[in-house]
Amino acid sequence: MALSFLRSSVIARNVKRQLYQNKRNAGYVVLIPEIGEDAENTLLSDNGLPEFNDISIEKCIATISKQSLEYENGVRQIEHASENCKNAFVEVFKPLEKLDSQLELTWGMAKTLYLGNSSLMPTKSYIHIHERAHKARSTKFNSIPIFQAAVTEKNRLKKLTDEEQRLLDKYILEGKLNGLDVKGIKRDRLNNVLSGLQKERQMFRDKVNIANKVxxxxxxxxxxxxxxxxxxxxxxxxxxxxxxxxxxxxxxxxxxxxxxxxxxxxxxxxxxxxxxxxRCSNYVNKELETGTNLENIRSLRREQATILGYETYADMSMETKMAGSVENVNNVLDSLLESARSMQDVELELLQRYAQERGFDVKLEQWDIPYWQRKQKWSLYGFDEDKIREYFPLPRVITSLFNLCSQLFNIQIVERTGIHTWHKDVKFYDVYDESSDAPIANFYLDPYARQDLKIRIYDDAGWHIAIRNKCTSTETTPLSALIFNFQTPSEDKPSLLTFNEVGILFQRFGHCLRHLLTKANYSEVAGLSNVEWDAAEVCGQVMTHWLYDPNTIRSVSGHCETGEPLPDDIVKNLQNIRGHMSGYNLCKELYLSKLDLELHSKKAFWRDIVRELWPKYHALPFDKYDSHPLSFTKIISEEWGSAYYCRLWSRMIAADIYSAFEEARQGDQDVLDVGKRYRDTFLAVGGSCHPSEVFRRFRGRDPSPHALLKNLGLPKKAIEE
Incomplete structure (x- = not known):
């Protein structure tokens, strides 16, 4: 997953010649230099933090090469020790934790440099490092002796903690999905299927990247x-x-x-x-057509699932999801659709009337909606993202965010100077618990855009990198980096954020808190590690809800010249703004989520699936030339096949979690008590307990879509209490 975002931004530069001439299976040839004197880990300062101001590509590559070899040798030694082990936690899993520690740190540093300053870590170099480290780390999940040690330990008649149970389950599931219990001819066929998938996905990705630039x-x-x-x-x-x-x-x-x-x-x-x-259809350029690749990928994934014992690829995917089954996902999607679909009809009728009143005398089509949607939002609510920047100077927003977290979670966030960073704009912070004199975690903050030095993706304006996980056996504390592309300050004005960018900052920081405040002992299940995909974004989404609390938004906002908070009329309208055309927007997300599941559950031709689904989710007619699945890289060439619904599921869970804070404010509960409960569950437990159980510990019941529908201003009539 970690590499999926970067390929889409870089492949097209050099791929056109390779696309038609190069037939090798691997996407890249990894050339690692000889390991010389630079291979010693010279990437750390005396204080144990990365030596970012004295780092070089050569040092990174040499270090990752040395550590990867050591890692692979270490796994082999652990395999040997696991044959007759009496306690797998002591003899297998704790030694694996120690192996992970250095490799993960160097890998995290390289990723941070790549996203924070690509002149120090060019794409090609990072890909080499990423793939070498990924190859090394995957050896433990492809190890039959380690897999068997986990199975044996789980079958022992001894009581396990939640964390120990989750650790064993992770190794067992990873082994199963890697086919470690598949033998003989089936095993050979699985290897061929996975090799074919890699090739087809790379071809699909490359064609889309070229089409984007044509x-x-x-x-x-x-x-x-x-x-x-x-x-x-x-x-x-x-x-x-x-x-x-x-x-x-x-x-x-x-x-x-x-x-x-x-x-x-x-x-x-x-x-x-x-x-x-x-894009990538026969209507445009047959050389860039991806329909064949799409159908090949679907077929290979179907075969992969069958070999591993699943009915469909979608069923296989649910093994790593909180939802648990395709049926559960479909039930929620269908319930949300029943509320959203009728609202979409009303919204489009109102938008059509709005456009007609302003001289638009034809029927709205799909290419008209984004333009008139923005115009209508401004007319109704006086809200224009670019025009309210002056109320969100970055220094004030950050101070307010840190203060909110201090109040809710009883922590202190303190800037520390004199720390080596990759750029002068980067700041470093220590996180203190109320009961500790030493920091319990640390993070870097790199806020500003730097032309041509940072990755830019429109719908993902910020990155969180988990540089180092918490691990009791190695006595390491969490270390993160937060990297954004916010407006650069000028001589007379600080960086000014749009409301959307404030939301991105809150979202990424809420996500980061799950990494920083974990109390798990094993890094393999600490913080964000081992969290089910559809629960991974929950904590980030919870944090964004605070921006719709009037008191919070008033403390966060302040005009860059006068200090005046955001005007009351806009504060009152924020909820309406969030719900603007929410039926239309939600139906689009529901459609793409359902399309993904159907493509990975059924054998029907992709266009037939689209034609069947489209009218159920869209009021506007389907254009016969529309071939959007042929460029749907997120589910086809990246890692999100049968998982596109995950962000929507996380939003649903987050809305339900935040509603506990709202109920406390409206009742006789203390909001700080809810904050403590939230920290003790979602932020502290991380991946060391199944998210369904974590939710029940926090909320006292199973999740419901009611809160999400309420936030979006949609009726909840379709959902049973």
Missing amino acids: FTSTIKDDRLMREFPDTLVYSMAMGADPQKGPWKVTLQPHIYEPFMQYCPDRDLRWNAWQAHVQ
Whole structure:
């Protein structure tokens, strides 16, 4: 998973020649230099923190090479020791924890550098490091002796803690999914299937990346750019003066998505939209067609699941999900759809009327919705992301965020100076518990965009990197890095955030807290490790809910010149803004989630599945040339096959968790008591207990979609109490 985001941003540079000529199975050849004197771990300072200001690519590659070899040798020694072991925790799993410690730290440092300053860690170098470290670490989950040791330990008649049980279950499940209990001809066939999948997914990814860059459209009329935010104008500029143009439209997400919202010219919007939905289809460029790859991937995944003993790939995927079964996911999706679908009809009717009142005299189509949706939001609520930046200066937002966390979770976050970092803008913080004189965790914060030095993805403007996990046996504490692309401060103004960016900061920090405040003993199940995919984003989503609490948003906001908080009318409207066209937006998410599950559950041709599902989720008609699954990289070439629903599931769980805080405020409970319970469950337990059980410990019941529907202003009539 860790590599999935970076491939989409870099492959197309060098892949066009390889795409048609290079037939080797692996995506890359990993060339590791000889291990010389630089191979000693010289990447740490005396204080045990990374030596970021004295790091080099050569040092990173040499160190990861040495550590990977040591890791693989260490796994072999542990395998030998596991043959007659009497206590697998002492003789197998604790030694594995020690092996993990150094490799994970160096790997985390390389990832941090790659996302924080790609001039220090270019893509090609990071891919080498990532794949070498990943290959080494995967040896323990592909080890039959370690797998058998976990099975034997679980079958012993002894009482296990939740954490020990989860640790064993992880090794057993990973071994099962890697086919360690598959023998003979089936094992050979599984290896061929996995090799074929790697090749097909790489080809799919490469074609989509090229297709994203093939389409361009040029705008020369500056009148069309009047409503565009400055950040978008600069991103699209082709000439020396961004304000004079010309400007280039591409299908890159950070260009395409906002362009569709701000472009007033319907023909230009249609042109970009049809290029977007027809990518990699036979209608555009047969050399970049991915339909064959898509069907091959579906077929291979189906065979993989069958060999491993599952009816479908979707059923196999549920092994690592909180939901537990496709049926459970479908029940929730169907319930949400019943509430959202009727609301979508009403929303589109109101939007059509709004557009007609402003001279739009034709029926709204898919390429019109983002533009008029933005305009309507501004008219109804006086809300424009780019126009309220001045109320969210970054220093104030960060101070308020830290204060909120201190109150809720009884921690202190203190900046420490004199720490080596990868850039002068990076700050370092210690996290203190109320009962400890020494920090219990640390994190770096790198807030500002740096042209061409940071990865930019439109819908993912921030990154959390778990550099080091908590581990009792190695006496290590959690270390994280938070990396964003926020506006750079000027001489007379601090960095100013949009409300959406404030949400991203809160979300990433809430996610980070799960890593920083874990109390698990084994790094393999501490913090974010071993959390089921559909529960992974829960803690981040919980944190964003606080921005809809009037008292919190008033403390977070403050005009950069006057200090005045966000105007009362906008504060009151925030809930309405969140619910604006929520039926339409939720139906889109539900459709993509269902499409993913159907593609991985059924054998029907992909276009037949689309045609059957579309009218159930969309009020607007399906365009016969629309081929969106052919560029759906997230589920086809990345790791999210049968898992697209996970973010929506996390949102549902998070809304239900946050409703406990709201109930406390409205009743006679103390909100701080709820904060302590939340810290003691979700933040402390992490992956050392199943999230369904963690939720029950926090909420006293199983989760419900009611809170999510309430937040979105949708009726809950379809969901039984």
